[in-house]
Amino acid sequence: MSIKTNRRKFLKTTAAGGLAATSALAAPALATAAGKTVTWKIQTSWPGGIGLQIFKDWCASIKEKTNGQLEFIPFGAKDVVGDFQLLDAVKNGVLDAMNPFTLYWAGRIPATVFLSSYPMGLRNPHEWDTFYYGLGGLEIARELFAKEGMYYVGPIQHGPNIIHSKVPIHSVDDFRGRKMRMPGGIVAEVFQELGAKTTLLPGSDIFPALEKGTIDVADYVGPAINLALGFDQVTKYISMGPPGMMSVYQPVDLMDLTVGMKSWNALPDELKNFVESEVHVYSDLHHAQIQKADQAAWKKFEESGTEVTRLSQDDVEVITEIAVKRWYAWANKDKYAARVFKIHLDYMMSGSLGYVTPEQIEGLELKL
Numbered sequence: 001m002s003i004k005t006n007r008r009k010f011l012k013t014t015a016a017g018g019l020a021a022t023s024a025l026a027a028p029a030l031a032t033a034a035g036k037t038v039t040w041k042i043q044t045s046w047p048g049g050i051g052l053q054i055f056k057d058w059c060a061s062i063k064e065k066t067n068g069q070l071e072f073i074p075f076g077a078k079d080v081v082g083d084f085q086l087l088d089a090v091k092n093g094v095l096d097a098m099n100p101f102t103l104y105w106a107g108r109i110p111a112t113v114f115l116s117s118y119p120m121g122l123r124n125p126h127e128w129d130t131f132y133y134g135l136g137g138l139e140i141a142r143e144l145f146a147k148e149g150m151y152y153v154g155p156i157q158h159g160p161n162i163i164h165s166k167v168p169i170h171s172v173d174d175f176r177g178r179k180m181r182m183p184g185g186i187v188a189e190v191f192q193e194l195g196a197k198t199t200l201l202p203g204s205d206i207f208p209a210l211e212k213g214t215i216d217v218a219d220y221v222g223p224a225i226n227l228a229l230g231f232d233q234v235t236k237y238i239s240m241g242p243p244g245m246m247s248v249y250q251p252v253d254l255m256d257l258t259v260g261m262k263s264w265n266a267l268p269d270e271l272k273n274f275v276e277s278e279v280h281v282y283s284d285l286h287h288a289q290i291q292k293a294d295q296a297a298w299k300k301f302e303e304s305g306t307e308v309t310r311l312s313q314d315d316v317e318v319i320t321e322i323a324v325k326r327w328y329a330w331a332n333k334d335k336y337a338a339r340v341f342k343i344h345l346d347y348m349m350s351g352s353l354g355y356v357t358p359e360q361i362e363g364l365e366l367k368l
Contacts, residue, residue, distance in 0.1 A: 037063065039071045040096035040263060043086060045255065047077040047204035049228030050293040051158065055099060058282050070271055083202035091149050096263040099156065102256045106185035111144055111336035113185040114344060116254040119323035121344060123251045125157050125287060135343050144336050151264040154279040156255040157287035158221065159294065160247035162238055164231045165217045169239035172315045181206055181218040186326045187249050193322045210234040221253060223301060224293035232304040241311050248311060248319055328364045338368045
C-alpha cells in the first residue's frame with residue numbers, strides 16, 4: 001500500500017472513542033420552541049484523525065440536546081474555505097461559525113497570540129481555564145472579536161504541540177538552517193532567532209510539504225492526530241522538551257468556537273446560554289479524548305521506528321531568554337495585546353506559578 005493510500009485510509013477511518021458520553025454530560029434538553037430548526041454551518045481546522053471525528057460527533061449531538069431547536073452542520077478543514085480564510089468566511093456569512101486554532105489570527109489580530117499558548121508562557125490547561133474563566137480573558141476575547149463582527153463563545157482545549165523532523169534534534173542548535181513549518185506569531189519568531197527558516201502552513205498541507213521536501217521539520221498538534229495524518233511515514237524523529245515538558249513552545253495549543261454576530265444574535269437567550277455552557281463541556285471532553293488517543297499513538301510511533309529526542313534544561317533557558325523579549329514585542333503591538341499579556345504576566349509572576357522573575361523582565365516596558 002502506498003504512503004498516500006495509507007494516509008487516505010487514516011483520514012477516512014472513524015476514530016475510536018468519539019463523544020459517546022456527551023449526551024449524559026451535556027446540559028438538559030431545552031423546551032421545544034415553535035418554528036423551524038436553526039442551522040449553523042461550522043468549519044473546523046481539523047483535517048482528519050480523532051480531532052475531526054470528535055468535532056463531528058459533537059456537532060451531531062446538538063440537535064437532540066436542544067430538542068430540534070439548533071443544529072450544527074460540521075465541515076472539516078478546507079471543506080468550504082481554506083484554514084486562513086475562516087475568519088473572513090464567518091465575518092461575511094459564508095459560514096455561521098468556526099472552530100479554528102486561535103493563534104492563526106496573530107497576523108491580523110495581535111492579541112490572539114496571547115489567547116493560545118506561546119513559548120514559555122502559561123503551561124498547563126488549568127492555567128488557561130483560570131485565565132479565561134477567572135481572570136477576565138473571556139471578556140477581553142469577546143470584546144476583541146466583537147470588533148470583527150463575531151462572538152467568541154469560548155476556548156477549546158486539545159493538548160500540546162510536538163515537532164516532527166527528518167533529522168534528529170538534540171539541542172536548539174540543530175534547528176539552525178532547517179526549513180520548518182510553524183504557526184506564526186511568537187512561536188515562529190523564536191525559532192527564527194534559533195536559525196530556522198519558518199513557513200506558515202495549515203495542518204492539511206504539512207504532509208505533502210514533508211513528502212516533497214519543501215520542509216524538513218514540522219510543528220503540528222499531538223501524537224494521535226499527527227499519526228493519523230501520516231507523519232510517521234515522512235519523518236523519523238519527534239522533538240520535545242525535557243521530561244515533563246512535552247512542548248516548550250505551545251504546551252496548551254487552544255482552539256475556539258467563534259460565531260458570526262448575526263447568527264449569534266438570532267438565537268434566543270436560552271440557546272445562547274446553552275451554547276456557551278456546551279462549549280465548556282466540549283472543551284473538557286475534546287481534551288480528554290485526544291489525550292486518551294495519544295497514549296495509543298505513542299506505541300504506534302515506537303513500532304514504526306520513530307525516535308523521540310528531548311531538549312535539555314540549558315536549551316529551555318536559551319528559548320526562555322529569546323521568548324521573553326518577543327512577549328513584550330507582541331504585547332506592545334496594540335492595546336488589546338498589552339491588556340491580555342499583562343494578565344498573563346501578573347499570573348506568571350505570582351506565588352501561584354513563579355514562572356517569571358523580576359530579573360528576567362528587567363529593562364522591558366509594557367505600553368498599556
